[in-house]
Amino acid sequence: VTDGVGNVIGRSSASRRLLVGSHLESQNHAGWLDGALGTIYGLELARAFAEDPACAGMGIEAATWADEESHFLTYTGSKSFTGLLGEADIDNARSRTDGTPLREALEKAGYAGRKRELIEPSRYVGYLEAHIEQGDYLEATGLRLGIVTSIVGIWQYRITFAGVQNHAGTTRMAIRKDAGLALVKLANEIDRRFPEVTGERTVWTVGRITLEPGAPSIVPGRAEMLLQFRDAERSRLELLERTIQEMVGEADRTGPCGCTIETISRSEPVVMSAGFQEALERAAETHAPGQHIRMPSGAGHDAQLLARHLPAGMLFVPSIGGISHHWAEDTKDEDIVLGCQTLATAARIILEG
Amino acid sequence: VTDGVGNVIGRSSASRRLLVGSHLESQNHAGWLDGALGTIYGLELARAFAEDPACAGMGIEAATWADEESHFLTYTGSKSFTGLLGEADIDNARSRTDGTPLREALEKAGYAGRKRELIEPSRYVGYLEAHIEQGDYLEATGLRLGIVTSIVGIWQYRITFAGVQNHAGTTRMAIRKDAGLALVKLANEIDRRFPEVTGERTVWTVGRITLEPGAPSIVPGRAEMLLQFRDAERSRLELLERTIQEMVGEADRTGPCGCTIETISRSEPVVMSAGFQEALERAAETHAPGQHIRMPSGAGHDAQLLARHLPAGMLFVPSIGGISHHWAEDTKDEDIVLGCQTLATAARIILEG
Numbered sequence A, B: 001v002t003d004g005v006g007n008v009i010g011r012s013s014a015s016r017r018l019l020v021g022s023h024l025e026s027q028n029h030a031g032w033l034d035g036a037l038g039t040i041y042g043l044e045l046a047r048a049f050a051e052d053p054a055c056a057g058m059g060i061e062a063a064t065w066a067d068e069e070s071h072f073l074t075y076t077g078s079k080s081f082t083g084l085l086g087e088a089d090i091d092n093a094r095s096r097t098d099g100t101p102l103r104e105a106l107e108k109a110g111y112a113g114r115k116r117e118l119i120e121p122s123r124y125v126g127y128l129e130a131h132i133e134q135g136d137y138l139e140a141t142g143l144r145l146g147i148v149t150s151i152v153g154i155w156q157y158r159i160t161f162a163g164v165q166n167h168a169g170t171t172r173m174a175i176r177k178d179a180g181l182a183l184v185k186l187a188n189e190i191d192r193r194f195p196e197v198t199g200e201r202t203v204w205t206v207g208r209i210t211l212e213p214g215a216p217s218i219v220p221g222r223a224e225m226l227l228q229f230r231d232a233e234r235s236r237l238e239l240l241e242r243t244i245q246e247m248v249g250e251a252d253r254t255g256p257c258g259c260t261i262e263t264i265s266r267s268e269p270v271v272m273s274a275g276f277q278e279a280l281e282r283a284a285e286t287h288a289p290g291q292h293i294r295m296p297s298g299a300g301h302d303a304q305l306l307a308r309h310l311p312a313g314m315l316f317v318p319s320i321g322g323i324s325h326h327w328a329e330d331t332k333d334e335d336i337v338l339g340c341q342t343l344a345t346a347a348r349i350i351l352e353g
Helices: A036-051 A076-081 A087-092 A102-109 A137-141 A179-197 A234-254 A274-287 A333-352 B036-051 B076-081 B087-092 B102-109 B137-141 B179-197 B234-254 B274-287 B333-352
Strands: A016-023 A058-065 A126-132 A145-151 A153-162 A203-212 A222-231 A258-266 A292-297 A312-317 B016-023 B058-065 B126-132 B145-151 B153-162 B203-212 B222-231 B258-266 B292-297 B312-317
Touching: A016 A036, A016 A333, A036 A058, A036 A126, A036 A333, A058 A076, A058 A333, A087 A102, A126 A333, A137 A145, A137 A292, A145 A274, A145 A333, A153 A179, A153 A234, A179 A203, A179 A222, A179 A234, A179 B179, A179 B203, A203 B179, A203 B203, A222 A234, A234 A258, A274 A292, A274 A312, A274 A333, A292 A312, A312 A333, B016 B036, B016 B333, B036 B058, B036 B126, B036 B333, B058 B076, B058 B333, B087 B102, B126 B333, B137 B145, B137 B292, B145 B274, B145 B333, B153 B179, B153 B234, B179 B203, B179 B222, B179 B234, B222 B234, B234 B258, B274 B292, B274 B312, B274 B333, B292 B312, B312 B333
Parallel strands: A016 A058, A016 A126, A126 A312, A145 A292, B016 B058, B016 B126, B126 B312, B145 B292
Antiparallel strands: A145 A312, A153 A222, A153 A258, A203 A222, B145 B312, B153 B222, B153 B258, B203 B222
16 A cells, blocks of 8 residues: 555565565665665565465565655654654645645645555564665675664754854954854864764764854854764763763853753664564575674664564665765675575564564 | 946045045944944035135045945945946846846946946045944054054955765764864864964954755765955965965875865955054044054955055044944944044145145
8 A cells, every 4th residue: 555645565464474664765866775775675575475385374564664864754654654743744844855845745646635554563573674784884894784783863962152243354363252163162172072982883973064144254153063973872872962061061161152052853772673683693694604793773764663663673785885875875786685585584584483 | 426336426626635435335234334434524524624714725525435345246336436347347246135236236226327437546635534443442442543554455265175975874983084074173273373373463264164965964075164364464464374275285185085275365455655644643643632543454445445546544433342234333422523523634634735
């Protein structure tokens, strides 16, 4: 069935069923595998299980989730399927590219009259999702398969600096309250101090900096930066949060500009099912002995939403050069085949289990 | 006469003539004195000299220059008057606020058919301009009049960082080429090293920072900052330029991101006429003994263009709190009166000279 937000979900009449899929769209101007790979694996597994007499009674329901990449909302499809998306959320959503209301886009696509499917946890043994790694860890270590242990939590903050906007020619350096300079100093200090408190796989990013008014001859009166960090351990995320809050407090006290921090979002790290990790590892060892590793996922995935209701597992295949969200995104043909074989074997282990 | 770019220039039939004025518009949402003060002083001097039998043979031609504040072009009116503005420049100019072509704005204002006035240097003994200081130096030192010695040169640069845009969750810190972080480090280094090579009144500003694509979950692949510095001494400007070029070269060599610098503009510092400085100082000593000082102008003014053709002088009155380009811009009533009296006396000293 295709549902009211564009999720496409297969149906099997087998008695034991596994939900297998990934997401529908990628970013604009992005590559050919992000989302599509795991979706096609789902279809391939559904066909293979249906055709194989040895798999009698075992069914794969292939699924693909709409708008994982936040064209309208974040994880639109899997949130809808897991009951986290209200009608009002849909009413208010617009395309981040061109402002089209989501309602209008659904109407145009012919989904407007349809029911939105809701998860029935008792229907499934669990959820499996395969995805490209989108990083270079597998490639750099010469491995071919990653068994996801957890999906990192993403904590995001807006840090704002309040100075005094002034003429860049007539305002002496000594009396300036330059919000841009205050921002630069804090960002530099983050770069110096974060490595003391981050873990091996923690990542942190200042993705946006804005100075106001942003003119060459005006001392910035206001500045803002977006800071994000990711880790698979909640305790690590908490330590990083305490550290940035301390640094912001210090910057605010020592002046000359005010400095405040505001939390934008905090997603929980999600642990994958231990049994599914074992099944994936056994399958990986069958098809590529010694060429697999357990690893956390630095990116968010629909699996983190499904994992609230079902045992869930994820499998990664290598991304050449670690590239994703770009037309150059690619994976070796033999790794694409290996990933599908491994996922099928894992699905069978799980359904037989 | 009102001319073809909106300059308004008075005419006197006296035999010795001084051009006295300032500019017409201020910034959008700015104050009531920037430009207007010196324009009104010009009118007041023209009236006073015309009425005073003691000033027979001495004439003030009041002038106000269009668009000093770069709504369409920089110093549009005084550039036109001093022969630096071609018809093609006008053809190509558009409003920085709403994109209206300058031709259309001139048409609407009724100036389109008019001739653009051109300076006849032999017509004038020189040019005088009064202006609010737009800084807090006079206020901070308890003085009431500033005699401008020179108008600073403004040198502007675009510094660009080329990294690799990547996923902020899956790209390990060790392999990132984060253009935003490279920018932050250079900006911090400028703050550390510039004070070693700047003079007492040098000012420098990073007014704009842009990270691309500027999304919270993407490692910036490209970053750009606008750097500007101002000083009254050419040798100091050259030293600062060598310093930033060295720093950019260092950043580029030590990586991980490429770093390049591009000159946007370099305006020459302009020295005010020594004779006019003396006349202004004598006048200031008459009206406010001991309450005046010679000082450079940190802001650009139309006088720097007129000074290419005529002896030129400038007088500053204090800005309360150093504020300008803001509705709170103000000067004490008694200082406004004092400035006009001083300018009139200086004009008389010059015209009698």
